[in-house]
Amino acid sequence: MNLFQSFEGLHAAVDMRLSAINRACETGKMDIVESKLQGILKKFILLVQAVDHPWQLDDGSIQRVGDEYFLEVVISFQKVLSKITRYPKVALHCHPILITCGSSLKSVVKFLFRIGYDPLSLIKNTVGVDKRLFGGIGVTFAAA
Structure with missing residues (x-):
């Protein structure tokens, strides 16, 4: 699988699961x-x-x-974070997985800096990206 396919796969996975996550949060089905x-x-x-x-x-x-690819992932995953954090019990239950996702996203941020791309600049200039949400899972979009 190439780099672009990996980004696309993650973006598709988030989008495909978003409505189920929304419903499960609203009904308190933390296992889902x-x-x-x-x-x-x-x-x-x-x-x-x-x-x-x-x-x-x-x-x-x-x-x-x-x-394109990184920003799509950030925006789609933000929808998941935004929904989950509105439900404190769900957020607490899922916190370990969210932290692991955050750690993975930090690895992607490091990669972008390594290839000469500044993701923090992109995030600062993109309307609607909530850095606070990502900070809650350990992602700052800055060079580490």
Whole structure:
């Protein structure tokens, strides 16, 4: 699986599970939320494996990875975080998985800096990205 496919796979996994997560949060079915998050986490792990590969990307591909693929993942995963954090019991129950997803996202941020892309600048200039939500799972989008 190539880098772009890994980003697309994660984005699709989040989008595919979002409505089930929303319903499960609203009805207090923490086991369903946890199960859906496990599916998302598997895709995060695949993406981390992909970014650990020594990719040789041209400037256009680097820009595309950040501006398109990374941003899509951030925006879609923010929807999950936003919903879960509105339900304190669900958030507490799912916190370990969310922290692991956050750790994976931090690995992706490090990769972006390594290839010469500044994700923090992107996030600062993107309307609607809630850095506070991501901070709750340990993601700052800054170089570590």
